[in-house]
Amino acid sequence: xxxxxxxxxxxxxxxxxxxxxxxxxxxxxxxxxxxxxxxxxxxxxxxxxxxxxxxxxxxxxxxxxxxxxxxxxxxxxxxxxxxxxxxxxxxxxxxxxxxxxxxxxxxxxxxxxxxxxxxxxxxxxxxxxxxxxxxxxxxxxxxxxxxxxxxxxxxxxxxxxxxxxxxxxxxxxxxxxxxxxxxxxxxxxxxxxxxxxxxxxxxxxxxxxxxxxxxxxxxxxxxxxxxxxxxxxxxxxxxxxxxxxxxxxxxxxxxxxxxxxxxxxxxxxxxxxxxxxxxxxxxxxxxxxxxxxxxxxxxxxxxxxxxxxxxxxxxxxxxxxxxxxxxxxxxx
Amino acid sequence: xxxxxxxxxxxxxxxxxxxxxxxxxxxxxxxxxxxxxxxxxxxxxxxxxxxxxxxxxxxxxxxxxxxxxxxxxxxxxxxxxxxxxxxxxxxxxxxxxxxxxxxxxxxxxxxxxxxxxxxxxxxxxxxxxxxxxxxxxxxxxxxxxxxxxxxxxxxxxxxxxxxxxxxxxxxxxxxxxxxxxxxxxxxxxxxxxxxxxxxxxxxxxxxxxxxxxxxxxxxxxxxxxxxxxxxxxxxxxxxxxxxxxxxxxxxxxxxxxxxxxxxxxxxxxxxxxxxxxxxxxxxxxxxxxxxxxxxxxxxxxxxxxxxxxxxxxxxxxxxxxxxxx
Ligand SMILES: Nc1ncnc2c1ncn2[C@@H]1O[C@H](COP(=O)(O)OP(=O)(O)OP(=O)(O)O)[C@@H](O)[C@H]1O
Ligand code: SF4
Ligand SMILES: [Mg+2]
Numbered sequence: 001x002x003x004x005x006x007x008x009x010x011x012x013x014x015x016x017x018x019x020x021x022x023x024x025x026x027x028x029x030x031x032x033x034x035x036x037x038x039x040x041x042x043x044x045x046x047x048x049x050x051x052x053x054x055x056x057x058x059x060x061x062x063x064x065x066x067x068x069x070x071x072x073x074x075x076x077x078x079x080x081x082x083x084x085x086x087x088x089x090x091x092x093x094x095x096x097x098x099x100x101x102x103x104x105x106x107x108x109x110x111x112x113x114x115x116x117x118x119x120x121x122x123x124x125x126x127x128x129x130x131x132x133x134x135x136x137x138x139x140x141x142x143x144x145x146x147x148x149x150x151x152x153x154x155x156x157x158x159x160x161x162x163x164x165x166x167x168x169x170x171x172x173x174x175x176x177x178x179x180x181x182x183x184x185x186x187x188x189x190x191x192x193x194x195x196x197x198x199x200x201x202x203x204x205x206x207x208x209x210x211x212x213x214x215x216x217x218x219x220x221x222x223x224x225x226x227x228x229x230x231x232x233x234x235x236x237x238x239x240x241x242x243x244x245x246x247x248x249x250x251x252x253x254x255x256x257x258x259x260x261x262x263x264x265x266x267x268x269x270x271x272x273x274x275x276x277x278x279x280x281x282x283x284x285x286x287x288x289x290x291x292x293x294x295x296x297x298x299x300x301x302x303x304x305x306x307x308x309x310x311x312x313x314x315x316x317x318x319x320x321x322x323x324x325x326x327x328x329x330x331x332x
Numbered sequence: 333x334x335x336x337x338x339x340x341x342x343x344x345x346x347x348x349x350x351x352x353x354x355x356x357x358x359x360x361x362x363x364x365x366x367x368x369x370x371x372x373x374x375x376x377x378x379x380x381x382x383x384x385x386x387x388x389x390x391x392x393x394x395x396x397x398x399x400x401x402x403x404x405x406x407x408x409x410x411x412x413x414x415x416x417x418x419x420x421x422x423x424x425x426x427x428x429x430x431x432x433x434x435x436x437x438x439x440x441x442x443x444x445x446x447x448x449x450x451x452x453x454x455x456x457x458x459x460x461x462x463x464x465x466x467x468x469x470x471x472x473x474x475x476x477x478x479x480x481x482x483x484x485x486x487x488x489x490x491x492x493x494x495x496x497x498x499x500x501x502x503x504x505x506x507x508x509x510x511x512x513x514x515x516x517x518x519x520x521x522x523x524x525x526x527x528x529x530x531x532x533x534x535x536x537x538x539x540x541x542x543x544x545x546x547x548x549x550x551x552x553x554x555x556x557x558x559x560x561x562x563x564x565x566x567x568x569x570x571x572x573x574x575x576x577x578x579x580x581x582x583x584x585x586x587x588x589x590x591x592x593x594x595x596x597x598x599x600x601x602x603x604x605x606x607x608x609x610x611x612x613x614x615x616x617x618x619x620x621x622x623x624x625x626x627x628x629x630x631x632x633x634x635x636x637x638x639x640x641x642x643x644x645x646x647x648x649x650x651x652x653x654x655x656x657x
Binding site: 055057061087099107108109120121 | 461552553554556557558559560561562563564565567572575576649650651652
């Protein structure tokens with residue numbers, strides 16, 4: 001498997017009133033060209049921060065990448081110069097966001113917001129960039145693109161704005177698209193349309209996608225592989241069948257157990273999972289052991305003492321849980 | 333075009349507003365104790381009952397309030413602002429004579445306050461934790477709380493007396509008698525102190541406003557999008573953030589235009605700047621009612637016009653406001 005993107009031992013910390021908080025802890029995963037990787041997990045588990053860290057956009061000045069690397073075709077982006085990162089963003093790696101209503105600049109026409117990226121990265125002149133903008137609006141199925149290219153964001157609905165964001169992201173034909181819960185803020189029917197669009201664009205363009213979601217239905221539809229995150233750590237990783245049919249980690253099992261509410265996009269499902277009591281603990285209060293221990297029905301004595309190592313279960317399927325660790329498996 | 337219709341509607345509204353202002357002005361002056369005749373009689377050192385009665389008839393102050401108001405409004409509507417009793421000249425000409433100096437002062441101060449205020453605010457927002465932001469905060473606080481006559485006098489002492497590089501007052505150097513470009517430069521030289529003094533109050537307001545607004549905008553989702561596109565920081569700040577951050581500044585600048593005109597009265601008095609403010613100040617002392625009324629009306633026109641311009645500007649900067657309002 002050629003590794004287009006490789007995240008290794010990534011660690012992100014924030015300066016807060018409670019001191020330094022580690023929001024991402026030794027996170028490693030890889031993405032192959034053309035592959036779709038889903039990142040799932042409850043609200044606040046660090047999905048967006050992972051995406052921002054890859055983009056080099058961890059909020060300044062309080063956030064820091066304190067360890068690890070993000071390699072794009074071998075080049076470490078964490079250590080890349082600001083100028084190099086500008087050349088990567090929007091060109092080799094693009095990102096669309098959770099908030100379609102506010103992610104477009106209200107004072108510029110949507111066409112200009114697509115065209116400026118193309119002018120910047122591809123050196124196209126104004127006319128060519130504008131044609132490209134129209135072409136991209138057509139590609140994301142916005143009706144009458146020649147007319148709408150000059151309209152402003154407030155003249156578009158939420159779903160249409162997310163389509164414009166996708167057009168911006170894909171205008172320079174990036175190798176990787178990071179989609180951070182692109183449908184969370186949208187109506188259910190519109191959600192389905194955006195999924196469809198992403199699937200279609202992936203087929204036609206071969207873009208690798210990091211798809212961040214709460215929605216297990218979306219995982220089944222989109223994913224080649226899945227990583228499950230909890231409190232800033234990866235707890236399980238595997239192929240989509242591994243995760244959906246043979247989930248190994250107690251947290252993953254809990255997530256899948258409340259699948260129906262997640263599929264409906266019920267906002268209530270975000271705060272407390274039906275099958276897992278309690279909520280994610282404040283990150284600065286995490287102890288040395290398994291972060292999931294306070295909520296885990298199967299917790300062992302040692303779970304509160306030491307963090308569980310990652311155990312390889314099958315080819316490409318691994319989970320971090322003491323229950324699965326070779327010496328403990330039998331005991332449980 | 334819908335746009336033209338809006339402007340037209342605004343103009344009609346403005347005329348209605350001006351009429352209301354004219355009535356209010358007239359009423360206030362009418363309510364103030366004493367009138368032209370008592371002033372004239374005072375100057376004369378007293379007069380007989382008959383003379384007073386004759387004067388009252390001659391100046392029309394023997395009529396009822398409503399009659400006088402009607403006559404005044406009809407006159408103003410016909411473009412006649414009356415005659416100044418002090419200068420014995422048409423009020424309109426006296427005002428016309430002073431308008432350029434005031435407009436020059438206002439524009440210079442407004443430009444200075446807007447440009448410098450926004451620049452300071454943006455820098456302070458960009459580097460929120462540095463000494464620069466702290467300095468801007470301090471200067472803002474100072475400019476905001478120091479009264480005009482005090483900061484004006486301090487600047488006067490500093491740059492016209494202690495380090496005499498700027499003229500202490502006036503419009504241009506009459507003695508030198510320069511013409512053309514030399515005269516323009518001379519006026520600009522005289523403009524520095526009054527414009528700076530007037531700008532200082534608003535500079536404080538605009539820089540704080542620009543800073544707050546810029547900080548908010550820099551944290552917005554669309555700025556994150558701009559960064560995610562790989563735009564250089566310069567483009568992110570000046571193209572994507574600044575234009576949005578300017579919206580509240582433009583609005584407040586428009587709302588504050590009348591306050592700026594009021595500030596101009598004080599500044600003109602401190603620096604003997606021959607504008608409307610100085611004229612107003614003097615005519616109030618002289619009870620030159622026609623002239624006061626004329627100046628008040630004209631200030632109202634200026635303010636209304638300023639608001640109209642703000643409105644148009646706002647529509648240019650923010651595409652979301654197109655047909656409403
Ligand atoms: N600016 C910040 N300062 C301090 N902590 C932050 C900051 N931004 C995010 N965090 C913390 O980082 C953690 C991860 O946040 P992140 O936004 O990545 O979560 P998420 O998984 O994307 O959640 P959601 O599903 O709600 O989008 C959270 O605990 C959050 O509180
Ligand atoms: S390590 Fe222990 S606490 Fe953590 S998930 Fe496994 S069993 Fe539960
Ligand atoms: Mg998120």
